[in-house]
Amino acid sequence: MSTATVTHTAGASAHGEAPILSLVEITKKFPGVIALNKVSLDVRAGEVHALLGENGAGKSTLMKVLAGKHIPNGGQILLEGEEKVFENPKQAKQSGIVLIHQEQSLVPEMSVAENIYLGSLPKKWGNRVDWKTLHRDSTAILDRLKCSFSSKDLVSDLSIAKKQMVEIARALVFTPKIVVFDEPTASLTDHEKPVLYEIINTLRDQGVGIVYISHRMDEIFHLSQRISVLRDGEYNGTVNTADTNEDEVTKLMIGRSLELDHASKPKDFGENMLELRGLTVDGVFEDVSFSVRKGEIVGMYGLVGAGRSEVAETIFGLRKISSGEMLLDGKAEHIHSTHDAVAEGIALVPEDRKDQGLILGMNCRDNMTLAGLETVSSNGFMKPAAEKLVYDKYQQAMKIKTPSWRQKVGNLSGGNQQKIVIGKWLHTHPKLLILDEPTRGIDVGSKAEIHALIKDLAKTGYAVLVISSEMPEVLGVSNRIVAMYDGKVTAEFDGDEVSEDALVQAITGQYVTSGDASADRPVT
Secondary structure (H helix, E strand, C coil): CCCCCCECCCCCCCCCCCCCEEEEEEEEEECCEEEEEEEEEEECCCCEEEEECCCCCCHHHHHHHHCCCCCCCEEEEEECCEEECCCCHHHHHHCCEEEECCCCCCCCCCEHHHHHCCCCCCEEHHHEECHHHHHHHHHHHHHHCCCCCCCCCEHHHCCHHHHHHHHHHHHCCCCCCEEEEECCCCCCCCCHHHHHHHHHHHHHHCCCEEEEECCCHHHHHHHCCEEEEEECCEEEEEEEHHHCCHHHHHHHHHCCCCCCCCCCCCCCCCCEEEEEEEEEECCCEEEEEEEEECCCEEEEECCCCCCHHHHHHHHCCCCCCCEEEEEECCEECCCCCHHHHHHCCEEEECCCHHHHHCCCCCEHHHHHCHHHHHHHEECCEECHHHHHHHHHHHHHHCCCCCCCCCCEHHHCCHHHHHHHHHHHHHCCCCCEEEEECCCCCCCHHHHHHHHHHHHHHHHCCCEEEEEECCHHHHHHHCCEEEEEECCEEEEEEECCCCCHHHHHHHHCCCCCCHHHHCECCCCC
16 A cells, blocks of 8 residues: 555554444354354444445445344444344444445335334334324434435335335434444435435444445545445455545555446447337337447436436336337337246346345246246256356356355356446347446446446447446446436437536536537437
């Protein structure tokens, strides 16, 4: 490290104050893998301590040990100097440790208020639920988080972003000593993120110790005071945030620097593989027109709710077209179902890989072949050898890290799960590959690998549509960029000429001139 001092011990801080939390030589083993190997870490009262590492480095496992979800095979948990042994999450919560999950753990069939106070519902005479108090207190928490939904709404009716706010609301019910935020902004809108930052800073000012896990470096450097890094299940050092930079932290995480640049801009693309002409779904988006050529990567950029995912779902047959036309390889297509879409060579890697892209209880091999069962079966019977060949091909090509094909997908890191989803669709040999938020919740190393994969696929002739909420991502991979706002295409940019200011103007509904924005086709 050139500027930052890396420490490799947990315990009393450099300033002499005792930590509120110390994890000492925590070890956790799963069948076939050592997830944590003598990891030590401390957190001070009133600090935001960032925990970084590649997917599979052990971050979430360490926090699940802290929160009582996993029982460690060795090591100690010291809270305010006192050793704690948690056999379940309830014990950890009663001691003041709250984990806000990356994987949402809400009960869809219950109301927002019931989920917020789950396990501690207010009671009145006769041990009956005090509904009036429940909704009053829940509303107060939702107001504090500036949420637009009601405490009486069913969780199943909420968007992913709103469900994440309910998870955060749960933490505010208690008076916590330690709050762990595991990828808290992965599903939040740009409007909701500053509210979360305000809550985190308020908790910090109250003396709460915050552990913040995120792959977004801008958040880490904005919020944290110290950064600790795990690599391959082992502790790899702690640095003061003010004394380091993104490149040095990345080296700690993956052992090398990452060179991120704009996509190369070849001009010899093929004919249009996809062309949308005035595509409209009533009440969702209207008059959407753009094309994707063979060998081209088109990025679709906009705020959450702009209609980007809905356009992708319509192309894939999940939504009924109200008006307009869709052409595939020059031929007008009438896609009425996902079966039609797959038959025509369209593949969609969805926004929510856990709910929409994978069956978490199934193994890696079976997930990999789900979209092309006809190629690995005969007369209604699966051919295990053929399945294994498919799995081996994409496991090697995409460097998927797993002990065996028998491993349940739910036990893999987010990056490896995403590679399984992409591999599943590549096995269908699509003409058009749509990737909706392809690197959400993925570490910088895996993100770079997926970006390189996207570019390699385009070079071999794939037409690729990438939907992303991250400006560096859409700028880094796209040959052209389509900007959306409020269900409409507002501008179309050449990827090597667009400015960040012009892109921001386009996705916030402001008029963009071709001179200022280098836009090929500005739309008002």
